Amino acid sequence: QVTLVESGGGLVQPGGSLRLSCVASGNIDPYYIVAWYRQSPGEEREFVAHIGSGGTTSYADSVQGRFTISRSNPNSWTLQMDALRREDAAVYYCNLESRTIPRYGTNWWGPGTRVTVSS
Numbered sequence: 001q002v003t004l005v006e007s008g009g010g011l012v013q014p015g016g017s018l019r020l021s022c023v024a025s026g027n028i029d030p031y032y033i034v035a036w037y038r039q040s041p042g043e044e045r046e047f048v049a050h051i052g053s054g055g056t057t058s059y060a061d062s063v064q065g066r067f068t069i070s071r072s073n074p075n076s077w078t079l080q081m082d083a084l085r086r087e088d089a090a091v092y093y094c095n096l097e098s099r100t101i102p103r104y105g106t107n108w109w110g111p112g113t114r115v116t117v118s119s
Contacts, residue, residue, distance in 0.1 A: 002026040002108040004094045009113030012084055020079040020113060021072070022094035029100035034077045036069065038090035038115075048092070049079060053099070063088075081115075089117040 008020040022034065035050035049059045049069040057069055068080040081088065094110040 002028060002096060004096060004108055004110035006092060006094045006110045006113040009092065009115045011116045011118065013119050014084060014086055014117055016084050016117075017080070017082045018084060018115060020081065020092055020115075022077045022079075022110060023073075024075040024096055024108075028075055028096075029098045029103055031099040033097045033099060034069075034071075035095045035097070036079050036092055037095060038088075038092045039112075040090040043090075045093070046090075051077065084115075084117050086117045089115055091115075 003025045005023050006020060008018060010018065012018045030053065032053045033050050036048040037045050038048050039045040047060050048063055049057065049067055051057045051069045051071060059067060066083045070078050072078045091112040091114050093112045096108045098104055098106045
């Protein structure tokens with residue numbers, strides 16, 4: 001009973017910026033981890049960043065220093081992407097994992113939003 005919707009994808013030039021949003025609705029547990037993943041054609045899904053309900057964050061080495069994950073509203077999270085590179089182009093997915101009993105370990109995914117980096 002949790003729905004995630006991503007938004008903010010689109011076309012951006014190399015070196016540009018883009019901000020993605022993930023909005024959750026339904027029965028959101030108090031303890032959770034929200035993460036962004038991305039997937040390019042022919043590639044495996046790749047971890048990008050995550051934020052815990054306590055505010056702790058973590059980033060993949062490939063985006064460290066360029067991307068920032070944050071909580072913008074009680075059930076909304078933002079991925080700010082700066083200094084974008086062509087290799088950042090992918091479909092970006094939002095994931096919420098419950099860390100609250102009894103749904104601990106349950107995952108919900110959004111449908112994804114496409115980011116294109118091209119001149």
